[in-house]
Amino acid sequence: MMRYVIIPVVVLIAIVSAGLSQAGYRETFEREFMLSPWSIAKGETSACIQCHTSDNMGPEMHEVTRQWKESWHAKNNISCHDCHGGAPEDASMSMMHQRGFKGSPKDVDIPEFCGTCHIAILDNYLKSGHGETFIATAEGPSCVTCHGSHNIQQASMDIINEQLCSQCHTYERAKEMKQALFMVESKLNTIDKDMKRLKLLGIATERQEKAFFRNHAEFRALFHSIDVDAVRIKSSDYAQKLEIIESEINDSFNKLAMRRNVSAYLFLLFIGLSIVVFLLSKSYEQQ
């Protein structure tokens, strides 16, 4: 009897639901989920990007946005307004100076512009041959000469290469610098990879990450002094500091191996017990 009541109710629900589905619930879903701020908060709501990717802008402006999207800055959530200022949430006021808009820096202002965030690097750069030339001529190599302006990638030793350096001077000195950096740089890369691996395996690496970041940043700053002797002298200090982080990372890998051994022991224990209980059960069945 009950099913004669339930079946019509279920069918009724299905029909009513199907009917109501035509009443714009898809739009509600899109508004509530697909277009809600938390769903697209990766920067797509930024007035800068909306405008610079619109049809009103020329291809060179589209290119700026495309390059930024592939950059290390974008991967680290550094958006247009973080460098250029302004109000990305408000299209009408986004480029007002009252809202902190700085626009594109003049060539002479580029080091100060980037140095707003990269403070230690700016200091070393200004004291370096690169910086001194730049201050003297206002034309020498600035940040964008080596790193580019929008398609900025994670800094690595590869940036020191014959093609790039020989645009301004011979490669010999740069090559020496690259050799001096090699040991610490390869250690940095190994530690970075190991920390990422540990993180994926569920091991907290916060402390090591902080120490790594500190050493990495200091080393990068030193690197900008383009003083080969200073880099050679300090490389061994950094190598020692990095060895401490390396040993902590090795401890974590050992910890993972210990966990695996404990789990394997428990697995063997329970599988052994299962076999014993199974045989016991079979022997009772035969009785």
Next chain:
Amino acid sequence: MWGKIKHWIEVRIGLEELTDRHLRSYKTPKGASFLNTLGFVALIAFIVQVITGIMLLLYYVPHPDHAFQSVQTMTNEIPYGWLFRLIHNIGSNIIIGVIIIHMVHVFLRVSYKRPREVTWISGCLMLFLVLLTSITGQLLPWHQTGFWQTTVTSTIPAFLPIIGEGISSYMRGGEFVTGITLSRYFSFHVVILPVIISGLIGLHVLLVRRQGISTSAIVEPESSKTSHEDFYREAHLKGQPCFPHFSLKRLFMVMLYFSIIFFIMTFWPNLFLPPESNMPANPLMTPETIRPAWYFLAPYQLIKTIPNDLLGISLLVIFSVVLLFWPFFDAKEAERNISRRPMLLSLGLIVLALWAILTIWGMYS
């Protein structure tokens, strides 16, 4: 000394009579197989979840600023904290697998028929509540996976007309997933749902003891003497004492359950912990793919496949309602031997095949 202790307990609680009544004199059918123990395994799995959950609770801080860190600390700093966390994490998936296999077994044996309709309903409700416990538990570590899974799952009810918005809003405690959502999910996961599930377990076990274990109609043919209006208990007079026969089967399955947990823990410790589950929740960074847990892949794929979301969720609601009240949909007078009921067998197998296809599809889509 042991004799004295035993006597002391015997005088006070009648241990001998208790074990005799519930283990030795309690008869289980001769044909009871290992699959008949799955309900018991699910009970043990639930107890394991409760115990490991309590251990985790000792160090967990239900606050968005500290939740992730507290889980990281208990996993990496507290001695053997990783063991409890992984048992809880892997166990939460195994328990759902055990319940699903148990229900499929009960369905294929047509054991839900009179007088076991309420037993089926209580079992079904427990499955739904365990799934809900799993949903609420995913958010607690406040990692990227849990945060975004919650964002999606709490949006799905919004497709329902009239009540949908209210449900979504109630689940989140506002418009977005925030600290309020965390508090809400925490109280549901830790207190409200386990208490309701415990109550339902009590009812379920009581009914199983009251009605007797249901076996296949082939092993123990149905008695034609009793009227449909009278209560009839399957006493299994020709059966075996529960202890040691059936108890050993149960123990074997429990050992197997632990073996599976430790097997996964040894060879795939991160099977149910994707890389994003080691990153703190970031509302500003949507992961590349937000995929639900394996047991929600089929409904997730169904909603994705059907172009109309409301229709998709309506189908799910209808399926759940039909599943819950299935004993009342099945013909009252129809027999229990499924081999003589090709339509019912086909229906069961089609639903299972569809579920498997949607799950695999969802996994690779």
